[in-house]
Amino acid sequence: LIISPLVFARDNLDAISVIATKTERSIFDTPETVSKIGREEIDRFQAQKLSDVLSNVPSVSFGSGPRAIAEKPLIRGLGGNRILITVDGARQNFNSGHKGRVFIDPEILKEVEVLRGAGSAVYGSGAMGGVIAMKTKDAQDYLEPDESLGVRIKTAYQDVNDELKATATVFARSDMMGGFDFLFNGSHSTSSDMTLGGGDTLEDSAESLWSNLTKVTWDIAKSQTMIFSHQYSFQSGEVPAQADIRSSATAVLTDRETEVKLDRIEYQHSGDHNPWLNLSAFAYLNQQTIREKRIGTNGRLDTIDFDTAGIDIRNISDLGQGSISHRLNYGLEYYQDTMASREGRLNFDSAFPDATSDVLGIYFQDEITIKTHGKTSWVIIPGLRFDKANSQSDQAEAIGVAETTKQEQLSPKLGIVYKAENNTNYSFNYSQAFRTPNFQELYISGVHYGANNFLPNPNLKAEQLEHGYELGVRTKSKNLFSKHDNTEFRASVYWNEYKNFINSFLSRTVTSFDNVGEARVYGAELEFSHYAAVLDLDTVMSISYAKGDDLIKDQPLTSIPGHSIKLNLQKYLPGNGVTLGARAVVNLRQDRVKDGQPETEPYNTYDLYMTWMPPIDRLNDLHIVAGVDNVTDKLYTPHLSSLPAAGRNYKLSISLQF
Numbered sequence: 250l251i252i253s254p255l256v257f258a259r260d261n262l263d264a265i266s267v268i269a270t271k272t273e274r275s276i277f278d279t280p281e282t283v284s285k286i287g288r289e290e291i292d293r294f295q296a297q298k299l300s301d302v303l304s305n306v307p308s309v310s311f312g313s314g315p316r317a318i319a320e321k322p323l324i325r326g327l328g329g330n331r332i333l334i335t336v337d338g339a340r341q342n343f344n345s346g347h348k349g350r351v352f353i354d355p356e357i358l359k360e361v362e363v364l365r366g367a368g369s370a371v372y373g374s375g376a377m378g379g380v381i382a383m384k385t386k387d388a389q390d391y392l393e394p395d396e397s398l399g400v401r402i403k404t405a406y407q408d409v410n411d412e413l414k415a416t417a418t419v420f421a422r423s424d425m426m427g428g429f430d431f432l433f434n435g436s437h438s439t440s441s442d443m444t445l446g447g448g449d450t451l452e453d454s455a456e457s458l459w460s461n462l463t464k465v466t467w468d469i470a471k472s473q474t475m476i477f478s479h480q481y482s483f484q485s486g487e488v489p490a491q492a493d494i495r496s497s498a499t500a501v502l503t504d505r506e507t508e509v510k511l512d513r514i515e516y517q518h519s520g521d522h523n524p525w526l527n528l529s530a531f532a533y534l535n536q537q538t539i540r541e542k543r544i545g546t547n548g549r550l551d552t553i554d555f556d557t558a559g560i561d562i563r564n565i566s567d568l569g570q571g572s573i574s575h576r577l578n579y580g581l582e583y584y585q586d587t588m589a590s591r592e593g594r595l596n597f598d599s600a601f602p603d604a605t606s607d608v609l610g611i612y613f614q615d616e617i618t619i620k621t622h623g624k625t626s627w628v629i630i631p632g633l634r635f636d637k638a639n640s641q642s643d644q645a646e647a648i649g650v651a652e653t654t655k656q657e658q659l660s661p662k663l664g665i666v667y668k669a670e671n672n673t674n675y676s677f678n679y680s681q682a683f684r685t686p687n688f689q690e691l692y693i694s695g696v697h698y699g700a701n702n703f704l705p706n707p708n709l710k711a712e713q714l715e716h717g718y719e720l721g722v723r724t725k726s727k728n729l730f731s732k733h734d735n736t737e738f739r740a741s742v743y744w745n746e747y748k749n750f751i752n753s754f755l756s757r758t759v760t761s762f763d764n765v766g767e768a769r770v771y772g773a774e775l776e777f778s779h780y781a782a783v784l785d786l787d788t789v790m791s792i793s794y795a796k797g798d799d800l801i802k803d804q805p806l807t808s809i810p811g812h813s814i815k816l817n818l819q820k821y822l823p824g825n826g827v828t829l830g831a832r833a834v835v836n837l838r839q840d841r842v843k844d845g846q847p848e849t850e851p852y853n854t855y856d857l858y859m860t861w862m863p864p865i866d867r868l869n870d871l872h873i874v875a876g877v878d879n880v881t882d883k884l885y886t887p888h889l890s891s892l893p894a895a896g897r898n899y900k901l902s903i904s905l906q907f
Contacts, residue, residue, distance in 0.1 A: 268362035280664025312889030319492035326809035327378025354460035369682035370662035388430035409898035414438035428468035447884035456486030559584030602692035682714035733782035811839035852885035870906035
């Protein structure tokens, strides 16, 4: 099986996305700025962590160093709980200290969508800076129409940390009881300490990972489907308690275990030609446990349990077939976050307070399509969501604060697309968004990091995107430079005004949180892709430009990374089943930082990769991928990281399906 260049092409504007509106829309006709990464790209770059998966997406960066367990994504300079992360729609709300945010094996991912910009009008709290939505694989991703059973085995190696990984996937289809699809994916990897750019070793970065995904899809009746899934991962290794720093004589070293379970059940009813009914309802329980046993000191065992249970019910109604049509998307979401901790022999850890948060959100959106002379000329998408959140802590009385904190927020949006005659769309998007305070900001107390006393503040208000504006233009054309070529261009400019930013205040003896921040983030993104049929060559380039200002202190926002340019070239040799690729990333100096904060030096990185799918009958399900990341072994430190990035990395993976 040879994958065509158009399948390989990244972020094709005709790709169907659901992240911005929770309905299926082509990226070309979506007012928001969206990127989509498919399974082919994930495999091609041999992704071992989320930063590998999103490495080509403009305005997405990662701080906190190269350890996978410390990764925290940023979109347009906003990170932490200002970014919503989901897996099959289930919220991944954990965010605490230096623990990282993302605990998932890319091997189970089918695709990842990224919304660059606010999404609270359909997602509620946390989607203030953007959304990262991951979707896992199912049996249909492996089975051909005439197949009912198969197995895929894969082994992968990368030398930057001597990581060896083995994966087995079993998938099947049955016509019993309407039809069943079944998938099981299991992986195990082990690694040694990582080598950084220039040859230095990052001590205490070795880790082991076990993960699996089980998914059953049952077609219970015509137009009705049930999906059951269970995900599990167990990650372990010796790391500093602050996993984003080097080990040292003063750093607390821990034996850390991160265990994640996600159970999910979904019901779908596509309506059977009823335009009023296209129902999706799912419930999930996401459980994350972090255990840290101190090494070389008192052997204290600290544990954090963070659970998110949620229900999401939504329906789509299609109305009208004439010059004006409506697609109504409406639903409700309820979720509960619960955190419990134990510090050694104590039944609680005041750094990670026992607390519960309940959130109920209701939203409505109308996708209005206006046609003139039989062709769509305007798409107008207003939307509104109301959220009510209650947070409480069992330790409220002990730390002397109110037992319950209540928040209510209204999040409107308006998106407009004008479709011109020459395959060009002009877009406008306005949005408001918010983020409720997290448990640590509300309830943290006690003495931490030596003799520093943390003060709780349950009176914190929600952070708000007061006004967010975005203008865009997208165009696509064929035969622009030569016959059978394909060219796409997208540009966007954005201006976001924030208030009630939650800032921490640190003195020699006291740390506290308060709403004092007002900020402005603005920038532009350019994306260009061209497939030249004459050369069988794909060219994809993006430019990201962003600035941010702290309006209270009249200082730059330190979280904004430097401007960057990304270039990816892919040459296809279809007769041999070979793809050759090269990628360059140019990151400019970031000297717009607050007084006293370190600047980020400029750096360039270069990667090479190759895929081979032999066009031989008996080997047409063999897939070999090789690559070299950071070819020049560049020593550099990404923005917001105290650690250099990984050094030159030779990678190889071999998979076979039968």
